[in-house]
Amino acid sequence: MNMPDGEGLLLAEKAFNALKAMLTGGQLRAGQFVSMPDLARMVDLPLAPVREAVKRAESAGLLNVLPKRGVAVMEATPDLIREYFDLRLIFDQEGARRLVRGGHGERLAALRDVHVRLVEAARNGITPSLQREAMAVDWSLHSTLSDALGNATVREIYAQNRDRISVMQHSRPLLPDRIVPAMEEHLAIIDGILGGDEQVAAEAVRRHFAQTLRWWGIFG
The missing domain is CATH 1.20.120.530 (GntR ligand-binding domain-like)
Known part of the structure; x- marks a missing residue:
């Protein structure tokens, strides 16, 4: 069952804030790889809003999406x-x-x-x-x-x-x-x-x- 747009946006925002806090707080470290299911468990939210949060974090340059694998946190090159x-x-x-x-x-x-x-x-x-x-x-x-x-x-x-x-x-x-x-x-x-x-x-x-x-x- 699809979530209402308003609820979906709210959960995506919550997921992004949680993801950003883990990235800037060091719970997810530079160069670390994590699968989408594991990431959803870490932020304790459904997969759909976590995917939206990941897209936003990628646009901000905080991580890279690896298709069908998961995400890789940006490295300090x-x-x-x-x-x-x-x-x-x-x-x-x-x-x-x-x-x-x-x-x-x-x-x-x-x-x-x-x-x-x-x-x-x-x-x-x-x-x-x-x-x-x-x-x-x-x-x-x-x-x-x-x-x-x-x-x-x-x-x-x-x-x-x-x-x-x-x-x-x-x-x-x-x-x-x-x-x-x-x-x-x-x-x-x-x-x-x-x-x-x-x-x-x-x-x-x-x-x-x-x-x-x-x-x-x-x-x-």
């Missing part, structure tokens, strides 16, 4: 890593410039305090909870920079790009010895913005980008 971080770099640089031009650097004052506290805590010992907080703070800065563009289209693209990066990051969890350098690179960005210098802020964004790629093993 060097080309994709550079592509997605290139996009984030573009948004971050312009966002930093606009925060300076608009005199809105004060938005980052509280975030700066959080970074300083994290650096001090990390130097005294890194715990799993500190690692999780560092990841959340990392995304807070990048989201603040992209939001400074005030552009709905950019916001949508950024959200999709963030999901892809989140999936890739679970293939290589943040190393403890990367936390302090990353937070210090962030502080250089924030200080450039608070200091009202576009060039300093943009250059700090580029340095952070280069170091992030190095952490992924990509040079040049």
Whole structure:
């Protein structure tokens, strides 16, 4: 018996949200293969809405459908890593410039305090909870920079790009010895913005980008 269109759409949306949460949360990891029946069991929903969710996730670049076999989660290849971080770099640089031009650097004052506290805590010992907080703070800065563009289209693209990066990051969890350098690179960005210098802020964004790629093993 076919489900009503409204119910079908509702279940497809529920399936997509559940699927995306598993992808970005690391329950489904980069490069992993899973059959459609197994995927339906994992999200605890019928196969039909799960198929619709998979199509949507494929369009978002989060996985690939393998006909008559199942789905393969996107892999963190060097080309994709550079592509997605290139996009984030573009948004971050312009966002930093606009925060300076608009005199809105004060938005980052509280975030700066959080970074300083994290650096001090990390130097005294890194715990799993500190690692999780560092990841959340990392995304807070990048989201603040992209939001400074005030552009709905950019916001949508950024959200999709963030999901892809989140999936890739679970293939290589943040190393403890990367936390302090990353937070210090962030502080250089924030200080450039608070200091009202576009060039300093943009250059700090580029340095952070280069170091992030190095952490992924990509040079040049």
